[in-house]
Amino acid sequence: MKLLEQIWHSFWQLMFPDRNSCPLCAKDLGGSKLICAECATELELWKKRQFCPRCGRVSIAGKACQCARRLPFFKRVYGVAPYTGPYKKAIHRLKYGGQTHLALPLGCLMGEYLREINPYEKAAIIPVALSRQKMSQRGYNQARLLAETAGKTAGVPVLDNVLKKVKETVPQASLKRIEREQNLRNVFKVEQPAAVLNRNLILLDDIFTTGVTADEAARTLLLAGAREVVVLVWAIGVPGNLSII
Ligand SMILES: [Zn+2]
Ligand SMILES: [Zn+2]
Numbered sequence: 724m725k726l727l728e729q730i731w732h733s734f735w736q737l738m739f740p741d742r743n744s745c746p747l748c749a750k751d752l753g754g755s756k757l758i759c760a761e762c763a764t765e766l767e768l769w770k771k772r773q774f775c776p777r778c779g780r781v782s783i784a785g786k787a788c789q790c791a792r793r794l795p796f797f798k799r800v801y802g803v804a805p806y807t808g809p810y811k812k813a814i815h816r817l818k819y820g821g822q823t824h825l826a827l828p829l830g831c832l833m834g835e836y837l838r839e840i841n842p843y844e845k846a847a848i849i850p851v852a853l854s855r856q857k858m859s860q861r862g863y864n865q866a867r868l869l870a871e872t873a874g875k876t877a878g879v880p881v882l883d884n885v886l887k888k889v890k891e892t893v894p895q896a897s898l899k900r901i902e903r904e905q906n907l908r909n910v911f912k913v914e915q916p917a918a919v920l921n922r923n924l925i926l927l928d929d930i931f932t933t934g935v936t937a938d939e940a941a942r943t944l945l946l947a948g949a950r951e952v953v954v955l956v957w958a959i960g961v962p963g964n965l966s967i968i
Contacts, residue, residue, distance in 0.1 A: 745762055746829075747762045747809045766832070769804060776782075779815060780931075781959060795934060795938045795957065798953045802956045802958055803957055803958070805831075810958045811956075813829060814930055818869075828911070830873045833869055837955055838880065842925065849882050849886050850866040850867040851927065854891045854910075855889055857891070862890050866927055870883075884914060886911055889911070890910040890911075900933065912938060922949055926952050926955070930958045931958070
């Protein structure tokens, strides 16, 4: 068993009465360490479905998606799970329900996926930042928690406090796509450009729906001198189910 899985398993057993249940579907873990065998099989199947060949969004019959109009600033997005059902619920429990312990199994799975796709020989992870206001309301940044575990699992360094969110935004759900882009324009800032200069980066976030946030964060990182940016998220929206919340 890998070291992080071991730590995670002991922690889970120690802290939670439902320690033998899968953090995704709550069924018995049945000897598995992170998630149950059924969820693991489903996630393997998910990785085999068709994605847009240009940007990695979920696509219908392998066709190019909305990026046919304009290529995003990031090179490609990778999602461990679809943003539906138990995968969506799990990330909501972490993001809105204060269940920060979930960052361990989810982050582990993200790290394992990163090792699998291995986009760059040498890279660094950048968690998508929260504004100071959101940070003080929530008390934690779920992307940072996921990045810590994913980085340790994959053996990739995490550059924390490099990307900052300097402006608060109106909730994206209330806006049309064009307004979303305007809403997010210039909300990020790179604090230490030297840390990203000529580097390949893995921008890490909890979810990817319209992709506007990831695109703007990638644009900011490239402007600061980064070489290339790929996006890694826990869950990625599927066509016809792209709700923001
Ligand atoms: Zn399960
Ligand atoms: Zn695409």
